[in-house]
Every structure is written in structure tokens, then in C-alpha cells.
Amino acid sequence: MQWNLFKAHKGSGYCAFCRSRKIFYSKKSLGVFDIIILSGLAITIMYLALQSFDPRVVIFFVLALISAETMIHFRWRLSLVCQQCGFDPILYKRAPEKAALKVKARLDLRKENEEALFSAPLNIPTRKIKKEASLGGKLSRHV
Numbered sequence: 001m002q003w004n005l006f007k008a009h010k011g012s013g014y015c016a017f018c019r020s021r022k023i024f025y026s027k028k029s030l031g032v033f034d035i036i037i038l039s040g041l042a043i044t045i046m047y048l049a050l051q052s053f054d055p056r057v058v059i060f061f062v063l064a065l066i067s068a069e070t071m072i073h074f075r076w077r078l079s080l081v082c083q084q085c086g087f088d089p090i091l092y093k094r095a096p097e098k099a100a101l102k103v104k105a106r107l108d109l110r111k112e113n114e115e116a117l118f119s120a121p122l123n124i125p126t127r128k129i130k131k132e133a134s135l136g137g138k139l140s141r142h143v
């Protein structure tokens with residue numbers, strides 16, 4: 001049996017825009033083991049603070065659940081953004097224009113940074129513009 005209860009739940013992949021390798025957190029929300037740990041933590045805090053069993057432990061438990069879920073979700077959300085180009089896949093699904101502006105701002109910052117000169121170059125996709133002469137040539141053949 002492999003003991004992976006305290007595993008960091010990290011995944012690896014590639015950025016959808018610049019194709020650089022990135023590591024992200026794959027855990028998006030709380031699991032059953034986390035809830036068990038948080039209930040034990042709430043009971044421990046209750047006994048430390050009040051020295052007896054008190055129904056107010058439910059408040060500690062709910063606050064711990066809310067804060068842990070929020071932190072895990074923020075950690076997952078922030079790890080999705082590419083560290084190289086700033087591409088955010090979730091923002092791209094919601095508003096592609098805003099995602100493009102973020103990437104452009106990040107790349108402009110990278111241009112001004114002298115340390116970026118020594119880092120590996122980004123594999124940014126380029127848009128190929130067809131020449132009008134070649135289009136005109138195809139059109140004239142079919143007409």
C-alpha cells in the first residue's frame with residue numbers, strides 16, 4: 001500500500017499558449033480525509049479553549065471548512081496561470097479579450113526585464129498572414 005495521504009496533489013502539463021512546461025495543483029476542493037482532519041482540529045481547539053465539550057465546536061468546524069476550501073481553491077486557481085507568459089485558461093474561456101490583454105501585458109514586462117534575456121525563449125504561436133498576391137493568383141485560376 002502506498003502512503004499518499006499527504007501528497008501535494010501536483011500535476012504537470014504544458015501551457016496552452018506558450019507550450020512551456022508547468023506544474024499545477026490538481027486538487028480543486030476538499031476531500032474526505034481533509035474533512036476528518038478538520039473535525040479533529042476543531043475538537044482539539046474546542047478542548048484547548050473551553051476544556052469541555054461544547055456545541056460551539058460546530059462553529060469552529062464550519063469556519064475551518066470554509067477557510068480550508070477557500071485556500072485550496074485559490075491555490076488551484078493561481079497555479080493554473082502560466083508563470084512564463086501569464087496565460088490564464090479559465091479567464092480565456094470566460095473572456096478571451098481580457099486573457100489576451102493579460103498575456104500582452106506580461107510579455108511587455110518580460111521584454112523590459114533584462115533577466116529574461118538569459119532565460120529560455122518562449123514558444124509563442126505566430127499568426128501567418130497570407131499575401132494578397134497569392135490569394136489573387138488562386139482566385140484568377142478559378143475564375
Ligand SMILES: [Zn+2]
Pocket residue numbers: 015016017018019020082083084085086087
Ligand atoms: Zn505560457
